[in-house]
Amino acid sequence: MTKWVWKGVRTGIKTTVYPDGQETAPGISPGRPVSTECGSREEALARVALCPAGALRGDGNRVQADLRSCVHCLRCRGSEGAGIDWEGGFEWARWTKRGTPFDRAFARSIHIRVVDAGACGACMSEINQLNNPYYNIHRLGFFITPTPRNADLLMVAGPLTEHMVDPLLKTHEAMPSPKRVIAVGTCALTGGPFGKGFACRGGIGEVLPVDLEVPGCPPPPLALVHALLMISGREGRDTSKGGR
Amino acid sequence: MTQTGTLLLLFFLLCLAGIVISAITPERKNPLSLSVIASIASAILVWLSGGILLRGHAYSLPLWTLAPFGHLSLEINRLSAFFLCVTGIVFLPVSIFSAGYLPRYQERYSLKTFSIFYYLLLASISLTFMAGDIFTFFIGWEAMSILSYFLVNFEHDKEQSTRAGLTMLLMSEAGALAALVAFLIIASVSTGMSFEALRAGAGALGREACWAVFLLSFFGFGVKAGLVPVSTWLHRAHPAAPGNVSAILSGVILNMGIYGILKVNLDILPAAGTGKGLIVMIVGTLSALAGILYATPENDMKKMLAHSSVENMGITTAGLGAGLVFASTGHAVLAGLALIASLYHMANHSMYKSLLFLGAGTVDATLGHRDMDRMGGLIRLMPWTAFAFLIGALSIAALPPFNGFVSEWLTFQSLLQCSVLSSRAVKIVFALCGAGLALTAALAVTCFVKAFAMNFLGKARSKAAETVKKVRRSMTVPMLILAIVCFLMGILPTYIIPVIDHTVQPYVHTSTLNQLVPPFFTAGKGNEVLPKAFVSDFHKLGAQIGSQALPGRGLVIMHRGGKKNPVIFAMSPSYTVVVLFLLLGGCFILIRLLTRRRAVARRPAWDGGVRVLLPEMTYTATGFSNPVRVIFNGIFKPTTVLNSREAIHRHFQSAIKREQVETHLVDRIFGRPVIRGGRALANWLGRMHTGRVNAYAAYVLGALLVVLLVQMLLF
Incomplete structure (x- = not known):
């Protein structure tokens, strides 16, 4: 019994600081797409076609991200110019x-x-x-x-x-x-x-x-x-x- | 005097008339005539014995003289009147119950014979209690044994009933034989066979003879009382017997064992020395423990009740043992207390156990089985039966304000009084027995929560439990009568204790009445026997409030009667019930007032969200009692039987059947060695049956030679 007690004491508090402070640990959130301005209408439609879940919608030059449908497949998260922008964070509710x-x-x-x-x-x-x-x-x-x-x-x-x-x-x-x-x-x-x-x-x-x-x-x-x-x-x- | 004689004559004439009437009326009418005549006869019995109990005159009636056995006589003293009274109170509702219960047997079995045996049983039980000499006693006793065998074996074409009946008959005959020997040992030093003569002559017995009488009578009569080493007939006979017979078996016939023990060890030859009392107490405690341990996991209703009868008889016997110890150490008041507790518990057990057996009989008659795993929800189909059964279960679980509480509480208190004893070993035995009985009481609550909840609450767990015929009124009314008796005996102990006190007074040579139920509340009357300072102590507490309005004593209390309030314990079930109802009613009204403005939302019971809650998914009786089974596994010692059916070249198992078989503790420890020894003895004796004629001729000659030698040498 003493072993795990000691281990616990040695380890100290590892609980997240979240509601009181900023959570900074890496990998705490997968991130998600945000609506992005593209160069042209065709470019925008090509980005929309990347999404298998129908979470992206073309609106002129803009690609609108419907976050209620996104499945975080990361296909739209291309390199500069090929995909759309992603953001971190987790306060999504x-x-x-x-x-x-x-x-x-x-x-x-x-x-x-x-x-x-x-x-x-x-x-x-x-x-x-x-x-x-x-x-x-x-x-x-x-x-x-x-x-x-x-x-x-x-x-x-x-x-x-x-x-x-x-x-x-x-x-x-x-x-x-x-x-x-x-x-x-x-x-x-x-x-x-x-x-x-x-x-x-x-x-x-x-x-x-x-x-x-x-x-x-x-x-x-x-x-x-x-x-x-x-x-x-x-x-x-x-x-x-x-x-x- | 003459009134008692007339009633007695009337009682036996009614039994005779009942036999004649049931022989000539058609089968169909038989249950009705049985219920009317037998209930009148038992009412007469209650009247007769109640008169003797209240007035206190013993009644005796010399019958005729049989040459070898001396004068036959009847004698009803207070002790037998008490037992007769309990008998009558049990027989009355059971007889009424028979009217509704018996017709289910009409097609297969003869109700005529049932009625005739029933009357004869009633008469023979009464005769046993009234007997004034050994011969009459054993006529009644043997008739009772044989008739109860006939009634247990009423469904004679079932092998199980016959086996159970034969076990019962065998054991009770062995017990009766032992008891007879005990009586004859006393008779050998007395001038006659009447109990009067035995009482006078018993003092001449030596120490060894006294012990022999005690052991023979205790274990001999203990067979009928269902005490531990000789109790195994009980849980076999009860499931086999019809419901009303079970009620009588538990409510009356077990008491006869206690009566026999009391008759010999208290009335005729008061047990001297603490050893005997301790044996009685230890056997009682062991019976109580064994009984309740087997009752709790049992799923057959009647078997469960039978085990629980062993438990209750154990508690009665433990109280009796404590009484004997106190009496032999000179603590007359405590002896009186313990005996009162013991007899009170016995009477209570008769009431609630016959009530519960009638309930089991009702369920059995309407459902066709007694397996608690396959019942449930019966309260919706038989509400009155369920209500009466609930009261029986509460009483037997010793919860106030019902009767079991009062007597178990008194039993515990009398065991706790062991501090007055001088011997440390005896004190330790008392403490251990008290602890054993406390465990028993706790398990009894579990057992009867299960019995009520699994039968009457929840969902119906079988088709039969869903479609139940309406219960006849002749089956619910007797249960309600018994339930009312249980309630009254629970709330009015201050009226019942004086009666039992009268009963035990001749044997402890003192009255415990002023110690146990002092007359605080009777408007000063009788208060003068108590020390003034003591009474005023109580008056400061407000004990005199309402004394003008109350008709009798209202408090059960144990005190030493000293100057300053030396109360050992006190309770008042009569006031408890008033306060209980006031509090419950008050809470109800308060809650209604507080939540008046709130809407009450009623939703179906949470079932885990399953689409259909199948009855098999609900909590079963087995599941409920499983913790007890697991905890006491070392006592039950079940052996697992594994039957696996193997198919395909004996390599693959296609079906596995596991089943746990267990032998009753008493059978395992006492029964098996006896049976094995008997077989070995028979084998050994069988060796002399060689089959050769010469050898048999030699045996005859040898026997003759031995007889002649004995004749020559001894006489």
Whole structure:
């Protein structure tokens, strides 16, 4: 027993400084495309054709990036002149039209029920990271709970597969009011590469009232932390205007 | 006096009339006539014995004289009246229950014979309790043994019932034989066979003879009481017997074992020395532990209740043992307390166990099986049965305000009083037994939470549990009667303790009444027997409040009666129930007031989000009791039997069946060696059967020679 105690003491605190300071560790975010001005219309259309997910749209000389659909395939991230611009950062979460944060009573304690509605595993992996010593959402007053009866917040990842519609609705219904829903990842926002089909309903918004959307494929853990801080009302409504 | 005689005559005449009527009425009408006549007869029994209990006059009636056995007589003293009263209270609802329960047997079995055996059983049990001499006692006892065998083996075409019945008959006959020997040892130094003569003559027995009488009678009668080394017939006989017979078996016949033990070791030959009392207490504790350990993981309802009967008889016996120890060390008041606790617990057990067996019978009759894994949700289909069963389960789990609490609490308190004893070893035994009983009580709660929840709550786990016929009213009413009795015995101990105190008073030679239920609340009446400072101590606490309005004593308390408040323990179930309801009602009203403006959202139970919650997915009885099974695995010692079917050149397993087989602890430790020894003895004796005629002729001659030699040398 003493061995791991000593190791722990020697290692010291490795937790991210994020909500209090700037996170500077390399590789903390994959980055994402931003709308870019091109030389000509043809040039712009050629850039749009690079995107397999339909996240880029030509608008005259400009290439508009729709971040809700981007799957971070990096094909548009070419060298100077061949691709479009990318940015770092992770504060990507955005409110939907109906979205509001919890009131003050919830500011320091929110219990989260996570549902995998058919995700590939990437988003779930990032959600799992939230509990590890580096991101450690316990210190911020977020707790993942195994039952919706105790949950304030529903966090859903993955495209909404037909088989998960019932369980998801049941889970949402089983939660006590007031409750909020966070959709995590491109698939949960739009259906992603799966779209709508016989086995998939598309985004979570098709059946549930989503309050906060976290784009990314997958969104890095710090994007999730940022989203949680937003829903708890500790991060302002307008701080999510893009990268730093 | 004459009134008692008339009632007695009426009772036996009613039993006789019942036999005649059930012989001449058609099968279809039989259950109805049985329930009417037998319940009237048992009501008469309660009246008769209640009269003796309350007035306190013993009743005796000389019958006729049989040449070799002396005068036959009936004698009802307070002890037998107490047992008779319990018998009557159990028989009354069970008889009513039979009207609704028996018709399910109508097509295959003869209800006429059932009714006749039932009346005879009632009469023979009563006769045993009323017996005034050895001969009458054993007539009643043997009739009871044989009749209960017939009734347990009522479904005679099932092999399991017959085997169970035969085991029961064999063991109880062996026990009766041992008990008879005990009686005869006493009779050898007495002037007659009547209990009166035995009582007078018993003092002349030597020390060894006393021990022989004690051991023979304790283990002999212990067979019927279901005590540990000789209890294995119980969990076999109960599942085989019809529901109403099980109720009688547990509610009355087990008591007969206790009665036998008390009759010999308290009434006729008071057990002297702490050794005997300690043996009784240790055997009682072991029975309680073994009973509850096997009851908790058991999924067959009736088997579970049978194991739990062993447990309750164990608690009764442990109290009895404590009483014997206290009596032999000269602590009369504590002896009285322990005996009161013991008898109280026995009476309580009769009430709630017959209630629970009637519940198991109802479930069995309506569902056709007793497997708790395949029940669930029955509360929606049989609400009244479930309600009564819940009260039975709460009582047996010793939760206030029901009767089990009072008697178990008194038993614990009497065990805790061991600090007055001088011997350190005895104190340690008392403490260990107390700890054992505490474990028992905790497991009993687990066991009966499971019994109620798995049967009546949750989802139906089988098709049969979903479609249940309506339960007849004649099956719910008797259960409700017993539930009310349980409740009353739980909240009115201050009225029942005086009665039991009367019963044990002749044996401990003192009354514990003023020590146990002092008359604080009876408006000064009777208070003069207590020290003034002591009473005023209580009055400072407000004990006199409402004394004008209360009809009787309201507090169970144990005190030393000194000047300053030397209370050892105190409780008042009667007031507890009032306060409990006030608090519950108050909380309910308060919550309603506080949440008046809020809307209540009702959602279906959370099922993990599955699309269809199949009954197999819900918590089963096995799952609930598995922790107990795992913790006590060393005691259960199950052996895993692995049957694998192998196909394709005996290389690939196509099916594996694992099953755990276990032998009951008592069978493993006591049963098997006895059986093995018996077989070995039979084999050894069998060697002399060579089959040659010459050898047999030699045996005859040899035997003659031995007899002649003995005759010559000894006489």
